Every structure is written in structure tokens, then in C-alpha cells.
Amino acid sequence: MSFLSYLLNGISLGSVYAIIALGYTMVYGIAKMLNFAHGDVIMVGAYVAFTAIMSAGFSSLPAVLLAILVCTVLGVVIETIAYRPLLEASSSLAVLITAIGVSYFLQNVVLLIFGANPKSFQSVVHFKGISLAGGALTISGETIVTILCGILVMVVLTTFIGHTKQGQAMLAVSEDKGAAQLMGINVNGTIALTFAIGSGLAAIAGVLLCSCYPVLTPYTGSMPGIKAFTAAVFGGIGSIPGAFLGGLILGVIEILAKAYISSQLSDAIVFAVLIIVLLVKPTGLLGKKTREKV
């Protein structure tokens, strides 16, 4: 029974990683950049929800919606000011370093506003968990909501990309920017839309993460950010089902390693699994294999 409960916790954590990883992978697919500031957008989302609930007296749902709205706007602003001038730069590292600059910027702005003291985040989930098998297995409300959110996000996102014009435009831009432009697609608009969606998802992930692990500091986002980035690569960066799968597997491995092997070494184990997978499948689990042409 304890195994089952660990597994559920793992899937719940994995769903959070998956939602963050979706943001990473979409941005990578379309702009070919590693957005290291993504983890900090999560943190901003959590702080917005925190303030809305604690200071403005919002109830859960409006607070989450507000966080999504703020992060979406933030994502577009970051993209326009910091990334867009560099997307065509001769070195792809330029935009990577800028993303790191944005990450420091967000951390320090939050540090100035809220201070370095950790805030205890109040869970946005208000119903009690369910108890199965005569109390041997309890599933918390947060776990259920997180898993459901993960599935919902995945379904909505797949439908959006597969069945709407904007979604198709995103696919087109990620495949070939020049050709997409010739077909009359607004490339800059599509990239901005991708950042908007990714950042909105980050807000959801931030709220869910802090509902499960209720300590909020300006650096809360960076480690989940790195792990989710790992998850995106694990599943094959640029692939949406891959990011989801990668996130889930990573979350489960992390929780099981914590429970059965060593809590201090769990991160090392997660990364070791990643390395082994990449050595066997160099483009990730569901990554496309591209042939090199001379």
C-alpha cells in the first residue's frame, strides 16, 4: 500500500513537472531557445496567487486565474523586450545568457518586494482527500487536483495544437520559420502566443507546486525549473507528448528514489537516469531523429 501511495505522489509531482516541461518544450520547439527564466515565472505565479489570497482576500479560483493572467502578460513582455531582439542573433548562446539575466531579474524583483523570508503558501485545494482500503491508503486533495490538472492541460493543449488555426500556425513556425512566413503566418505573433501559453501554464504549475510543498521563496522556481527542463529533454525536447511523459517519469523516479534509496541522493538518481536514457536514445524518448545532410 505504501508503494501505491508513493506512486500517486510521484505522479502528482510528475504532473507538475510535466506542466512546466510543456512550457519549456513549446518555447524550444518554436524559438529554438532554452528559456532558463521559465522556472522563475512559476515562482512569480505562485507569489501572485499568494498575495491575492492572503492580502486581497481572493478565493482560490479567482486567485489562480489572476496568477495565470499576470504570468501570461509577463511572458509576452519578457519575450518582446529581452528575447525578440536576439532570436536572430548569430550565436544561440546570446539568448541563453539573456534568459539567465531575466531569471536573476525576476528573482531579485520578488526579493525586493516580498523579502527573503519564506512564505507559507496556503493550499488552493479545499476538499479533504479520500481514504481507501479502510484508511490504509489516503490520497490528499492536492494530489487528486494536480493529477487531474495535468491530464486536463495535456488534453486541452493537444486539441488546441491539432485542431485550431493558431495551433497549426505554431507547428508550421516550429518546422520552418521562413516557409511559414511565406504562407502568411504572423511569425512574431505566433512566437509571442507560445510564450503566453507557456507562461500561463507555468502559473498553474506554480500554484499546484506550492499547494503540495507549501514553502515559497524567491528561489522556489529554479530547481523545479531545472528538473522540468531535464524532463523536457528526457522526453525529447520539442515534442509535447514527450514533455508530458518525461515529466511524469521524472516525478515518479524522484519520489520512489526518495522513499526507497536515499532522500539526499534522489536528485543524483534522477539525473543519472536521464544520462542513461540519453546515452541509449540520444534524442530523448519521443524525440524525432533527424538525419544529417552534408
Add this chain to the structure above:
Amino acid sequence: MKKKKLRVNLLTYGIVTAAFIVMQSLAVTGSLSSLMKGLLVPICVYIVLAVSLNLVVGISGELSLGHAGFMCVGAFSGAFFSKCMQDTITSGGLRLFLAMLVGALVAAFFGLIIGIPVLRLRGDYLAIVTLAFGEIIKNVINVIYIGVDGDGFHFSMKDQFSLGMAPDGKVLINGAQGITGTPKDATFLAGFILILVTLFIVLNLIDSRDGRAIMAIRDSRIAAESIGINVTRYKLMCFTISAALAGAAGTLYAHNLATLTASKFNFNTSILVLVFVVLGGMGNILGSVIAATVLTVLPEMLRFLNNYRMLIYSIILIAMMIYNWSPQVLEWRERHFGRLLRRDRKEAE
């Protein structure tokens, strides 16, 4: 062409030596603030790290996000050596030199065994695996306990008490608390010599047949392979040398600190060094030296801004990247300052 290269190299050595003489004489005459004095060794450490990372990122063209991992390995093995030899070797300089050799060798060994699998991957996948290795190294060193008593060394990965030592035993590496009481052997002179050795190794490598092969691989792997360059061998060479230099820098760093913990060598440290390399110009060794110096001193200079310090730093970083790399800004610069720049270039030639 060859003459010009020689001149640039001599300029690099010259600037470093001049800076050393100026700073050292300022330090001796006591006209340097204690803050700046404390920064001298870290500046040397970061210069060596930046130059060594530039070898991987700029010269061989592979993005590595785990440089702090090699620094960590070097720091711990070097500090461990010094602690063991504290009573045997009494000369601080000799002990530091030997510790650096140990640190460099151990880091080179790690570079080699990590490089063999990692270099099979390309681009961002390679970057993420180096990141992963950096995190693994940090995590594993965090749970290592080593002690020594009359019976020899004791090793554990659980806690201090499971070492099972005699009462007179001494804990050398204490898990997350790391190593305390490493002899403070690091001096500015040692740092300066390490920089010179690093520059000598890296600049000579770049100008050698091997260096040209490495740059050929960077520019076109397939073309290089087709003319018979052994891609894996050269990449591995580059990676290992870079790791060894980072290890030596880590040892120097460790001998400047009272307490050495593995958590210092996190992802942010790797990124910090990468920022030096990119801002200094990829493949530009003198650029790395200058960027490492300026960006180590800058946050300290901004201390009067208190809480706004890192905020301003991040804004400067973003602005510098856009100013240096954005195609639109470059075009604008060319249009307005183009004449000026061209004249400068002519004079330089």
C-alpha cells in the same frame, strides 16, 4: 597572420602581468581596501575557470553547463590532500602546488570518464547531460564522509558516526558540512602563476595543429571527419584539459576558504562562468580574462546599491547581451559608429 596572432598572445600575457604588478604593489603598500584584497584570489579563480570553459564552449563549440562540477571535484580532492599532508609538508607554497596537481589530475580523470559518453551527444542534449553530471557530482560529494585515525582511512556515505573511528580519529570530509580548516595557502601570486600556466596551455593549444583540428571540427564536423580528423579524440582532449584547469582553479578556491561545501558548486556557478565566456566573446581568451575580472568586481562595486545590486546587475547583463548580439542593434551601431570602428580597425592593423 601568424605575427598578428603572436602579438595578440603577447598582449594577453602583458595585460595580465601588468595588472598583477599594479595590484600587488597596491596591496603591498596597503592602498587597497580589504574588500578588493579579498577579491584578488577569487578573480584569479574565475579567470582560470572562464579561460578553461572558453576552450570547450568557444574553441570546440560544445555548450557545457557543468563546469562547476569539475571545479568541485578539484576543490575537494585538493583540499583533502592538503589536510592529509598538513603536518608532512610544512611549506605552504609547495603544498598548494602539489594540491593543485592532485586537483587537476582528479578533475581530468572525471573529465575523461564523463567526456567519453557525453561527447556522443550533440548540442542541447550535450548541455543538459553536462548539467546533470554537475548536479550528480555536487549531490554525491554532499553525502561523503571520510575520517582518519590510527588504523587509516574510514569511509561512509551515511553519516559521521557510521565511520566507526577510534576516539582520536579526525573527520576530514564531513558530508554536507564539507571540509573545514583547509590551510589557507592561496595567495595572489599563486593565482597569478596559475593564470599564466592556464594561458600558456590554452593559447599554445589553440595555435597548434591540434587546436586547428579542434576548430575545424567546431566549424564543420562532417568536413573535418572527411579529411581524417579524429573527432572524438580531439573533443575528448579539449574536454579533459578544460576539466583539469577547472580542477586546479577549484583547488586554489578551496585554499582560500575556511569552510568548503559542495553546495557552493551549484548550477548557478556554472552559469556564472558561462556568462563570463559569452560576454568576453566566444573563442576570445583575452575577452574571457577581462570579462571574468570585470564581472567579479562589478557586483562588489555595486554594493552601495544594497538590495538593488543584483537587480542592476541583471539589467546590465541583459542590456549588454542585446547591445552586443542583436542584429538590429549591430546594424544601428554600424550605421552610426561604423566609420569610427573602421578607422580603429585600420589602426589596429
